[in-house]
Amino acid sequence: MTDPRPTTSxxxxxxxxxxxxxxxxxxxxxxxxxxxxxxxxAWRDLRRRPLFLIASAIIxxxxxxxxxxxxxxxxxxxxxxxTKARDTPSGDxxxxxxxxxRDLYARTIIGARASILVGLAATLLTxxxxxxxxxxxxxxxxxxxxxISRFSEIFMGLPFVLGAIVILxxxxxxxxxxxxxxxxxxxxxxxxxxxxxxxxxxxxxxxxAAKQQDYVKAAxxxxxxxxxxxxxxxxxxxxxxxxxxATIALGGFIGAEATLSFxxxxxxxxxxxxxxxxxxxxxxxxxAPHLLFFPAGFLVLTVLAFVMLGDAVRDALDPKQK
Numbered sequence: 557m558t559d560p561r562p563t564t565s566x567x568x569x570x571x572x573x574x575x576x577x578x579x580x581x582x583x584x585x586x587x588x589x590x591x592x593x594x595x596x597x598a599w600r601d602l603r604r605r606p607l608f609l610i611a612s613a614i615i616x617x618x619x620x621x622x623x624x625x626x627x628x629x630x631x632x633x634x635x636x637x638x639t640k641a642r643d644t645p646s647g648d649x650x651x652x653x654x655x656x657x658r659d660l661y662a663r664t665i666i667g668a669r670a671s672i673l674v675g676l677a678a679t680l681l682t683x684x685x686x687x688x689x690x691x692x693x694x695x696x697x698x699x700x701x702x703x704i705s706r707f708s709e710i711f712m713g714l715p716f717v718l719g720a721i722v723i724l725x726x727x728x729x730x731x732x733x734x735x736x737x738x739x740x741x742x743x744x745x746x747x748x749x750x751x752x753x754x755x756x757x758x759x760x761x762x763x764x765a766a767k768q769q770d771y772v773k774a775a776x777x778x779x780x781x782x783x784x785x786x787x788x789x790x791x792x793x794x795x796x797x798x799x800x801x802a803t804i805a806l807g808g809f810i811g812a813e814a815t816l817s818f819x820x821x822x823x824x825x826x827x828x829x830x831x832x833x834x835x836x837x838x839x840x841x842x843x844a845p846h847l848l849f850f851p852a853g854f855l856v857l858t859v860l861a862f863v864m865l866g867d868a869v870r871d872a873l874d875p876k877q878k
Contacts, residue, residue, distance in 0.1 A: 598796075598872040608868035614861040622669040631662035633828050642844040651850045654833070655840055663828055664850050670829035671855070674743055675810035675862075681748035682809075683802045686755030691794065693756070694763025695786055701760070708753035717815070719750045724821040736827045743822050747809055758801050762794035769793075800870040807862030814855055830855045 602608045621628060637657035645652040651660035693704040711719075723746045728739075766772060767790060775785050816822025817831025824832060830851040837847035 598869070601872040602868060605868050605872070607864050608872075611861045611864035611868065614857065615865060618668060618672065618858055618861070621665055622672045625665045625669060629659075629662045629665045631659045633658060633663040633666045634826070635659070642840060642847070644844075644846060652844075652846045654836060654847055655844070660833075660847065660850055663833055664830070664854055667828045667830045667833055667851065668854065668858075670740065670823060670827050671810050671813060671831065672858070674740060674747075674813045674823070674829070675806050677740075677744045678747040678751070678809040678812075679802050679806040681744060682751045682805065683755050683798060685748055686752035686757075687759045687798055689752070690756035690759030691763045691786060691790060694760040695767055695782065695790055697764070704756070705760075708756055711750060712753045714750065716750050716812070717819070720746050720812075720816055721819070721821055723749070724816070736823075739823055739827065743813060743816060746816075747812055751805070751809070754805075755798060755801055758797050759794055762797050763790055766790045766793045796873045800866055800873060803869055804863055804866030807859035807866075810862075811855065811859050 635658060637653070640649075640653045640657040641655055643649065643653045643657075649659050649661060651664060654660050654663065689704055689708075693701040724742060727742055769789075772785060772789050775789055780788075813822055813829065814831030814834055817824065817829060818835045818838070820835065822831055823829045824835075833851035834848060834855070837844070837851070840847050
């Protein structure tokens with residue numbers, strides 16, 4: 557006689573017991589995971605972008621060349637041999653020789669340092685100057701914002717090349733051959749003076765948006781000083797758009813140095829830079845195009861790499877792109 561009571565299979569009795577620990581483990585794991593912030597989330601997104609990886613690899617290589625040129629060449633970039641003037645690329649000189657018989661490959665490698673140094677220094681000074689003025693204008697507003705905005709419009713309306721010509725020729729009116737450190741400093745300051753309004757406006761807009769947030773209003777209600785509010789609450793939340801601008805502008809400033817050097821008012825001998833090399837090649841473009849091709853190629857590659865990097869960073873930090 558069979559037992560009329562329903563039988564329960566082993567699988568049916570063990571499945572809930574087996575699933576319960578798994579659910580508990582998942583809940584415990586979810587609790588232990590820390591929420592990602594803006595920068596960690598952006599970094600995770602950037603690592604998945606081929607554009608960012610390619611641009612970063614190029615920039616890292618260029619920075620190594622600029623910092624340690626002796627790893628790539630041991631030739632003297634200023635050694636002249638007129639018997640080899642404007643010789644084409646060969647096994648002895650990969651990029652050929654310039655109009656004075658100097659090794660073009662050595663000069664291109666050494667020239668990376670001055671060009672990138674000017675770009676980095678000009679970007680840093682521009683962001684510091686424009687960011688400081690912009691965050692003050694955006695946070696305090698009122699008459700302070702109005703005066704700063706009107707003052708910045710004076711520089712915004714001044715053409716870059718014309719302003720650079722006026723500034724650099726004025727400072728070097730009594731000096732025929734300025735020293736390398738002097739002319740590099742002057743070019744960096746000139747670029748920063750003519751470019752700071754852009755970073756100022758970006759920082760000003762970000763500061764206006766940040767000061768409307770509840771955490772800033774709470775800090776103000778608790779009696780925090782404006783300096784503390786700006787440094788602890790406003791500044792960390794306004795860095796993202798300025799960093800995007802700085803990344804893109806760095807490439808533009810390297811190109812600006814080359815433009816000023818080509819016009820004869822930027823870097824010049826004895827400084828070796830890509831802009832100086834392009835300037836030296838202007839009279840020999842048809843007869844010896846390699847004098848222009850190699851420094852201009854490095855310049856274009858550098859500017860393009862920083863622009864690509866800036867585009868990737870902008871997309872990663874922009875919530876609308878997600």
